[in-house]
Amino acid sequence: MQVKDIMTTPLSIDKSERLGQALDLMEKYDTRRLVVTNNGKLGGIITMRQIARVLGTRRSLGLPASSLHVAAATLDAIITVLPEMEVEDAALLLQKTSVLVVMKGEEILGWVRPREVLATVKLAGAARDAMRGALTVNPHERLIHARRMMMDRDLGRLPVVEGGKLVGIITERDIAKSLRAFRDLVSWRQQDARIKNLLVSDVMTQDVQSVYGDTPLEEVRAIILNENRGGLPVLNQDGQPVGMITRRCLIDYLVRTR
Secondary structure: EEHHHHHHHOOEOOHHHHHHHHHHHHHHHOEEEEEEEEEEEEEEEEEEEEEEEEEHHHOOOOOOOOOEEEHHHHOOOOOEEEOOEEEHHHHHHOOOOOEEEEEOEEEEEEOOOHHHHOOOOOOOOHHHHHEOOOOOOOOOEHHHHHHHHHHHHOOEEEEEEEEOEEEEEHHHHHHHHHHHHHHOOOHHHHHEEEEEEEEHHOEOOOOOOOOOOOHHHHHHHHHHOOOOOOOOEEEHHHHHHHHEHHHHEEEHHHHHHH
């Protein structure tokens, strides 16, 4: 099977558009990334994680998301592939990036993300076989600390744990949306002081779906694909978080076991 058999049509935005417009598109189509174009040609990728990174920097404090351009959060380092590439080779590349842009010359034909690859396979094993160890945060920690942990470790989500129990999850989307609202509502003179008062509990998602260590990977894969989940906390039989399983985890497991 080749990349052209599984690629899908990418959502795109011009680099001159506002960051708020990118967030609105991501929210509307329930996606975490967009292809960035420059006069119709490939200019890069913008991701929810990069938006969360940009909106949390001190140099952009005081500026609402509506005043920042897509170019400010565009990632230029992007992997392009030919439509004839084998899907197995695409899976190898997806261990390094979140999306491959399929090109023919300068024409954008489509994109391939982990979800497109995972939709074509069956996975043996259990969640514990593919999960990574869980870094967690407390609901009473400052949001800026959780954001820093996610940016430093290149993570899209963190389980929120209190008293050894899972009480929620905080994602790059939660952070980006909350920082956008914060910038739009709080006077720029007060932002530097008040952003430190935002807590994880203020923005986390409480209704979080999880799986157990012995949950079959096929069930995990179905949840992630059918519900468009970026990742799921993995619990032991006592309900304590012991790991996270993400799309990237499944891709790594797929490559490792093929």
